[in-house]
Amino acid sequence: MSFVSSIKRAYQVVAIFLHYGLDELLPKKMTPWYFRLWRRSLFWLRNKHKNKAGGERLKLALQELGPVYIKFGQMLSTRRDLLSDEWAYELAMLQDRVPPFDSQLARAAIEAELKAPIESLFDDFDDKPLASASISQVHTATLKSNGERVVLKVLRPNVEKQILADLLLMSQTAHLIDSLLGSGNRLRPAEVVDDYRTTILGELNLKLEALNTVRLRNNFLDSNALYIPYVYEDLCYPRLMVMERIEGIPVSDIAALKAQGTNLQRLAEKGVELFFTQVFRDNFFHADMHPGNIFVSRENPQDPHYIGLDCGIMGTLSDTDTRYLAENFLAFFNRDYHRIAQLYVESGWVSADTDMQAFEQAVKVVCEPMFNKPLNQISFGHVLLELFRTAREFHIIVQPQLVLLEKTLLYIEGLGRQLYPQLDLWQTAKPFLEQWMAQQVGPKAMFSKAKKQLPYWSDKLPELPELIYDNLKLGRNLLGSQQQMLDRYLRHQQRSHTSNYLLITSAVLLICGTILFTQDVTLWGANACVIAGAIIWLLGWRSRPKIRKF
Numbered sequence: 001m002s003f004v005s006s007i008k009r010a011y012q013v014v015a016i017f018l019h020y021g022l023d024e025l026l027p028k029k030m031t032p033w034y035f036r037l038w039r040r041s042l043f044w045l046r047n048k049h050k051n052k053a054g055g056e057r058l059k060l061a062l063q064e065l066g067p068v069y070i071k072f073g074q075m076l077s078t079r080r081d082l083l084s085d086e087w088a089y090e091l092a093m094l095q096d097r098v099p100p101f102d103s104q105l106a107r108a109a110i111e112a113e114l115k116a117p118i119e120s121l122f123d124d125f126d127d128k129p130l131a132s133a134s135i136s137q138v139h140t141a142t143l144k145s146n147g148e149r150v151v152l153k154v155l156r157p158n159v160e161k162q163i164l165a166d167l168l169l170m171s172q173t174a175h176l177i178d179s180l181l182g183s184g185n186r187l188r189p190a191e192v193v194d195d196y197r198t199t200i201l202g203e204l205n206l207k208l209e210a211l212n213t214v215r216l217r218n219n220f221l222d223s224n225a226l227y228i229p230y231v232y233e234d235l236c237y238p239r240l241m242v243m244e245r246i247e248g249i250p251v252s253d254i255a256a257l258k259a260q261g262t263n264l265q266r267l268a269e270k271g272v273e274l275f276f277t278q279v280f281r282d283n284f285f286h287a288d289m290h291p292g293n294i295f296v297s298r299e300n301p302q303d304p305h306y307i308g309l310d311c312g313i314m315g316t317l318s319d320t321d322t323r324y325l326a327e328n329f330l331a332f333f334n335r336d337y338h339r340i341a342q343l344y345v346e347s348g349w350v351s352a353d354t355d356m357q358a359f360e361q362a363v364k365v366v367c368e369p370m371f372n373k374p375l376n377q378i379s380f381g382h383v384l385l386e387l388f389r390t391a392r393e394f395h396i397i398v399q400p401q402l403v404l405l406e407k408t409l410l411y412i413e414g415l416g417r418q419l420y421p422q423l424d425l426w427q428t429a430k431p432f433l434e435q436w437m438a439q440q441v442g443p444k445a446m447f448s449k450a451k452k453q454l455p456y457w458s459d460k461l462p463e464l465p466e467l468i469y470d471n472l473k474l475g476r477n478l479l480g481s482q483q484q485m486l487d488r489y490l491r492h493q494q495r496s497h498t499s500n501y502l503l504i505t506s507a508v509l510l511i512c513g514t515i516l517f518t519q520d521v522t523l524w525g526a527n528a529c530v531i532a533g534a535i536i537w538l539l540g541w542r543s544r545p546k547i548r549k550f
């Protein structure tokens, strides 16, 4: 995007914000005189939606700004602890109720990927979209080959271009703010935008999303907590994905869940279990768990299960990070901030020269007010966020995967508390984490790790005699060539000694000859010394070893 179009887009963003009067929603203390002056200088951009409530205005503004802002709104909608119910409800509407795009464009995009007419593979393709979301649009159809009801998810036209342009603008603004705030600022908007960039770009390849969906589905095939729809892999492309159509109640529709008598406590607890299972058992977690992607099955309301969609953004952690994260949770649940600070160092998240006492003190400042509350009132996602922020002050670069995880925890927690406000994350998570830790250390863990390696060894075992023979042969050849090298080296050393000895002798004789010449004592003696010195020098020179590699 050129500089001019960047400026144009920046103006558009500001204009939309002001047209929806979002500046009026800022608290007075956040609007210093220069902000008010700047606002007045843009007097022609008036609030055109005075009659609408704040939440609705924010929703409409984000919607008009496009996918990048819509996703941001979705992220916000889960934070019921930060937003009023009315605002959260409005932002939750962003999830799958974005105005649809022309179905002819959708048809053209689908057929371009399939390289065939829709009717050749599907019956009853519905031109009216089932849902129209920020990145894609979803149409229903029936698969000709097996008569199954499916959905076709197709990317919005030009969505990549729009997203990249917006990200560039966001990143330019963030860098500008960064440099205005100086190096000591806690906000680091550029870092936030970079994280967000990685996340949102991952959503733009539906082929990748299809692969993620298959992997997550396989992890939960036998689960009574999560169902992931079947994906028709051979009908998936970068801009198109075909999968089983699911039926369920959107998790944010609490009224419908209550109406069918869903056990909300069980549902909230299952959400927490799912988070820990994905992170610790599978090390592959859904990192975009906003309510628009989660449905609840209508079957068995007393022991309900979730249905998960949209696996565009998935996270994984390294083994070490997973282990330290688990310990971190346990230390946190045990209210041991000394251990928390220590774990940051042990895990390598903090450099060894960090002022540990100061860091521990900072961790204490974050954790102590939390520890005074009952566990069911603590937001763990929020605490983790604060810990990462503290870590940043100590120049710790928190890896994007951990940030992704922290956001997921925020979602899960927001969702869980929305379903069941008394949700005690600790009671639900503790047994899981303790069991996991027990599996990681001790003889049982060693045994299970050895068991994990078993298929590898059973695969390699038949090759073992051949490998031993090859290695012995290699060893023998190596020994032979080493012996040759040693002989050559010794000969070289010997020649070098002889040559040095002769050259030194010749130098002595030449010096003696020169002295005898100057003394005018015996001319024949001086001549003999010089001649002998010259001959010996020649011999020494000739016997020099040649420079060679061994």
Ligand SMILES: Nc1ncnc2c1ncn2[C@@H]1O[C@H](COP(=O)(O)OP(=O)(O)OP(=O)(O)O)[C@@H](O)[C@H]1O
Pocket (backbone or CB within 6 Å): 095, 096, 130, 131, 132, 133, 134, 135, 136, 137, 138, 151, 153, 203, 229, 243, 244, 245, 246, 247, 292, 293, 309, 310, 312
């Ligand atoms: N397999 C499916 N069966 C039934 N409905 C589906 C299915 N997949 C998607 N949908 C509907 O389409 C909506 C959008 O799908 P999805 O979340 O995958 O799209 P998206 O563009 O990635 O959206 P966002 O990024 O806003 O989450 C879902 O909220 C759901 O209502």
